[in-house]
Amino acid sequence: MIEKINNLKKEILDKLSEIKDSKALADLEVFYLGRKGEFTKILRDISNVVPEKRAAMGKAANQIKKEIQEKVNEFKMQFESKETQEGEEDITLPGVKFETGHLHPITQLQYEMEDLFTSMGFMTLSGPELESDYYNFEAINIPPYHPARDTQDTFYIDSKNKEGENDLVMRTHTSSVQVRAMQKHGAPLKAIVPGRVFRSEATDVRHEHTFYQVEGFVIDRDITFSHMKGILELVGKKLFGPETKIRMRPKYYPFVEPGSNGEYTCFLCHGKGCNLCKKTGWLEILGSGMIHPNVLRAGGIDPDEYQGYAFGFGLNRLAQLRYKTDDVRLFNSGDLKFIKQF
Ligand code: PHE
Numbered sequence: 001m002i003e004k005i006n007n008l009k010k011e012i013l014d015k016l017s018e019i020k021d022s023k024a025l026a027d028l029e030v031f032y033l034g035r036k037g038e039f040t041k042i043l044r045d046i047s048n049v050v051p052e053k054r055a056a057m058g059k060a061a062n063q064i065k066k067e068i069q070e071k072v073n074e075f076k077m078q079f080e081s082k083e084t085q086e087g088e089e090d091i092t093l094p095g096v097k098f099e100t101g102h103l104h105p106i107t108q109l110q111y112e113m114e115d116l117f118t119s120m121g122f123m124t125l126s127g128p129e130l131e132s133d134y135y136n137f138e139a140i141n142i143p144p145y146h147p148a149r150d151t152q153d154t155f156y157i158d159s160k161n162k163e164g165e166n167d168l169v170m171r172t173h174t175s176s177v178q179v180r181a182m183q184k185h186g187a188p189l190k191a192i193v194p195g196r197v198f199r200s201e202a203t204d205v206r207h208e209h210t211f212y213q214v215e216g217f218v219i220d221r222d223i224t225f226s227h228m229k230g231i232l233e234l235v236g237k238k239l240f241g242p243e244t245k246i247r248m249r250p251k252y253y254p255f256v257e258p259g260s261n262g263e264y265t266c267f268l269c270h271g272k273g274c275n276l277c278k279k280t281g282w283l284e285i286l287g288s289g290m291i292h293p294n295v296l297r298a299g300g301i302d303p304d305e306y307q308g309y310a311f312g313f314g315l316n317r318l319a320q321l322r323y324k325t326d327d328v329r330l331f332n333s334g335d336l337k338f339i340k341q342f
Helices: 002-018 022-033 038-048 051-087 105-119 174-185 225-240 293-298 315-323 328-332
Strands: 130-132 156-160 166-170 189-198 210-220 256-265 282-291 307-314
Touching: 002 022, 002 038, 002 051, 022 038, 022 051, 038 051, 105 189, 105 210, 105 225, 105 315, 174 189, 174 210, 174 293, 174 307, 210 225, 210 315, 210 328, 225 256, 225 282, 225 307, 256 307, 282 293, 282 315, 307 315, 315 328
Parallel strands: none
Antiparallel strands: 130 166, 156 166, 189 210, 210 307, 256 282, 282 307
16 A cells, blocks of 8 residues: 555656646646545545554655655745746836826816916806807897708707797807897906817818807906907917917907907918918917997897907817817817827
8 A cells, every 4th residue: 555655746746746736736636636536535545454564554654645745845935936026017117107187188288278267367257058048149149030040950859848949959159148248247358268169060171060159258347459469469479389370350249349360470481372362371260359238238248338359269160270170070070090099
């Protein structure tokens, strides 16, 4: 019996010397020393040995088992230290970059505008995206059936008011917050309203159904068009550089009188004319004008006492110009390849 045990010991030690990794070692351990292992079976057989010899044999067998187990443990430790060494990081390799997200380019621009305007004493306000027909159109001098509604067709929500009219729309511009702000804060008032707006557009590279604006308005005594021009010129210099000039030409919006657009000298060609500005030297960036008396009245402000100006920037247009993107729809696309560039 002892011979059998010694043979098995030799067999195990031979196999051990050939083993190359901890997985094979673990397998070997189970095969010989596990609960149903070869060596364990022999130990169990000792109970059949005649009682006189049993104790001595058991002792010898356990001694051999201990030796084998020690050998196995020794190998185990060797493999473990070798394997952790191999698994250790090579600190000369370039590190793994942690991916952190960043603000969407439109949001970056929006924050920039907010910083600029709050530094000039403007409040930042917001209003609902799902807006009443009243605040989006009627209150700002766009009555039902006014042709100006055609240029701002939007998504109407299927909910009727007492008169049976559809009276909820996705707001078509941030001008919807003008009268809300007047009603809430009264005059004098100096605020900007950044926000998301919606139009029923056949989309193309310059038109999106969902986009962003920054509205601004100032209401106080003795406010004139030149105050507005001064502020807007400053914004242009801040956005496109100190050389930037502004030009304002008449443009019709029902809620301002007089109304004007706002064009900045093209920051790419500095007014010489290039593809970006379609050879004009100017980029049209905003709508603006003196707030119409009807709008002030709707906001509970007496137009004989107060005047005001209002303007609206298209943030997508600004972003498109700044980053020279060729398709405005990319901003809403959720395409990470695009977004990660900013
Ligand atoms: N609301 C106008 C638009 O979306 C922009 C505008 C704002 C024009 C304020 C004049 C005054 O086109």
